[in-house]
Amino acid sequence: MPVDVHKLKTVCSSCSLRELCLPAGLDQRELEQVERVVNRRRPIKRGDYLYRAGSELNSLYAIRTGFMKSCVLHDDGREQVAGFHMMGDLLGLDAISSNKHTCDAIALEDSEVCEIPFVVLERLSRDIPSLQQHFHRLMSREIVRDYGVMLLLGSMLAEERLAAFLLNLSQRFAARGYSSTEFNLRMTREEIGSYLGLKLETISRVLSRFQEEGLIEVQSKRIKIVNMGALRALIGQHDCH
Amino acid sequence: MPVDVHKLKTVCSSCSLRELCLPAGLDQRELEQVERVVNRRRPIKRGDYLYRAGSELNSLYAIRTGFMKSCVLHDDGREQVAGFHMMGDLLGLDAISSNKHTCDAIALEDSEVCEIPFVVLERLSRDIPSLQQHFHRLMSREIVRDYGVMLLLGSMLAEERLAAFLLNLSQRFAARGYSSTEFNLRMTREEIGSYLGLKLETISRVLSRFQEEGLIEVQSKRIKIVNMGALRALIGQHDCH
DNA sequence: CGTTGCGTTGAATAAGGTCAAATAGAGTGG
DNA sequence: CCACTCTATTTGACCTTATTCAACGCAACG
Numbered sequence: 001m002p003v004d005v006h007k008l009k010t011v012c013s014s015c016s017l018r019e020l021c022l023p024a025g026l027d028q029r030e031l032e033q034v035e036r037v038v039n040r041r042r043p044i045k046r047g048d049y050l051y052r053a054g055s056e057l058n059s060l061y062a063i064r065t066g067f068m069k070s071c072v073l074h075d076d077g078r079e080q081v082a083g084f085h086m087m088g089d090l091l092g093l094d095a096i097s098s099n100k101h102t103c104d105a106i107a108l109e110d111s112e113v114c115e116i117p118f119v120v121l122e123r124l125s126r127d128i129p130s131l132q133q134h135f136h137r138l139m140s141r142e143i144v145r146d147y148g149v150m151l152l153l154g155s156m157l158a159e160e161r162l163a164a165f166l167l168n169l170s171q172r173f174a175a176r177g178y179s180s181t182e183f184n185l186r187m188t189r190e191e192i193g194s195y196l197g198l199k200l201e202t203i204s205r206v207l208s209r210f211q212e213e214g215l216i217e218v219q220s221k222r223i224k225i226v227n228m229g230a231l232r233a234l235i236g237q238h239d240c241h
Numbered sequence: 242m243p244v245d246v247h248k249l250k251t252v253c254s255s256c257s258l259r260e261l262c263l264p265a266g267l268d269q270r271e272l273e274q275v276e277r278v279v280n281r282r283r284p285i286k287r288g289d290y291l292y293r294a295g296s297e298l299n300s301l302y303a304i305r306t307g308f309m310k311s312c313v314l315h316d317d318g319r320e321q322v323a324g325f326h327m328m329g330d331l332l333g334l335d336a337i338s339s340n341k342h343t344c345d346a347i348a349l350e351d352s353e354v355c356e357i358p359f360v361v362l363e364r365l366s367r368d369i370p371s372l373q374q375h376f377h378r379l380m381s382r383e384i385v386r387d388y389g390v391m392l393l394l395g396s397m398l399a400e401e402r403l404a405a406f407l408l409n410l411s412q413r414f415a416a417r418g419y420s421s422t423e424f425n426l427r428m429t430r431e432e433i434g435s436y437l438g439l440k441l442e443t444i445s446r447v448l449s450r451f452q453e454e455g456l457i458e459v460q461s462k463r464i465k466i467v468n469m470g471a472l473r474a475l476i477g478q479h480d481c482h
Numbered sequence: 483c484g485t486t487g488c489g490t491t492g493a494a495t496a497a498g499g500t501c502a503a504a505t506a507g508a509g510t511g512g
Numbered sequence: 513c514c515a516c517t518c519t520a521t522t523t524g525a526c527c528t529t530a531t532t533c534a535a536c537g538c539a540a541c542g
Binding site: 188189190200201203204205207208220 | 487489490491
Binding site: 483484485486487488489490491492493494495496497498499500501502503504505506507508509510511512 | 513514515516517518519520521522523524525526527528529530531532533534535536537538539540541542
């Protein structure tokens with residue numbers, strides 16, 4: 001069953017996302033220190049920017065509810081979705097390197113974020129080793145995720161990419177207490193395509209093919225995974241490209 | 242002119258790569274603290290692994306001399322080059338998330354690395370704010386770099402990818418005091434292809450085409466950039482994919 | 483009830499991939 | 513230093529995959 005975050009207090013110590021989020025693994029006293037610097041519940045409406053490429057880094061953001069995408073922009077206007085983000089995910093890590101955000105973060109549905117002033121986080125993480133450690137792990141996890149996307153973009157076929165994408169979503173929903181087999185895509189076919197390095201028509205076609213083959217059921221944005229095993233088999237069993 | 246690192250002492254404070262490397266921006270006293278924990282000059286022979294995917298994280302590594310690649314591995318044996326690394330680059334950041342390396346790091350020529358025990362680095366960065374800050378920036382820079390690769394893999398044509406690759410190398414050599422227009426590729430066509438999500442034959446063909454068009458001169462691994470402007474124009478001027 | 487944005491599907495096309503053969507280089511042992 | 517071997521590279525002919533272009537359906541919304 002989905003966790004209803006609206007029924008919970010908005011402090012980290014009682015947040016259902018705590019273990020997915022920044023303050024994972026802190027003790028009670030440390031948690032209180034973190035809570036004091038987090039501005040909770042900033043709402044972002046669907047379609048709104050949380051931040052834009054080029055804007056100054058002030059805070060990192062943890063998603064409390066909702067769904068967002070981040071887009072990298074090419075000089076010539078081409079853009080690419082670099083990631084989809086859901087509850088518990090931490091956004092803005094790319095901005096630390098230059099103190100400017102390097103991508104846009106846009107809400108795909110009405111969302112709510114916790115705002116964590118970065119300089120305060122840096123100071124706090126000097127005093128709380130387990131916070132420091134966890135923060136480092138989160139940055140590193142983003143790097144690992146990126147390597148996975150590079151592998152996907154660099155060496156997988158369209159079907160494999162989409163299978164990997166669906167399985168990744170499935171797993172992330174499961175980790176948050178939602179169904180791993182039935183969920184809504186919050187993004188358009190074009191956004192999926194952009195993320196996977198494919199065109200929207202290809203996404204549509206492959207989804208249809210998956211449905212014909214009995215792997216999934218699709219109805220517009222509604223996805224039901226019917227044969228998880230076959231989907232898994234699609235990735236990771238080819239000799240070569 | 243290339244910087245001859247062999248003539249320099251092997252301490253950070255007199256290392257020509259200091260400003261590219263981990264201890265950038267530290268004062269003399271802080272630098273000494275860092276120096277004390279860095280094991281310098283671990284040699285890695287061409288073809289040897291610096292670390293392997295799955296092995297435990299002990300240290301981060303800064304490249305002193307030489308050239309390396311990191312490869313992510315897919316379950317089915319497919320592998321992809323995730324990056325090429327040269328003097329001053331810091332390796333191993335992906336391992337922090339799980340305490341295990343997630344990719345292989347392999348020397349493409351005889352190399353030498355400085356070894357920085359990670360737990361010591363974490364402790365030290367609590368005491369030295371500017372070290373902490375710089376370390377965060379380096380992790381973030383890796384994330385930004387990865388976004389760039391994702392953009393390249395997801396939305397650029399073969400010619401654009403290769404142009405971007407050559408320009409990136411050019412710029413990094415320049416930043417290290419080497420020629421920006423003439424350099425050796427230390428990697429094979431296959432490795433370039435793996436990094437760019439293309440086949441080795443495509444790399445070969447595009448390099449030949451660039452040569453015919455007078456953009457570069459290629460002789461096996463030797464590259465001379467003849468028309469930097471045209472190469473730059475190749476990336477960043479298309480309406481769409 | 484038209485408009486608009488999103489999704490599906492088909493046919494033609496282009497970009498790279500595959501396979502194969504020839505050549506060039508680098509490394510090794512005599 | 514040379515011959516031999518093995519690997520890397522180049523190039524051509526053909527093929528596969530995904531893109532492009534275009535038409536149409538559907539649902540939400542003013």
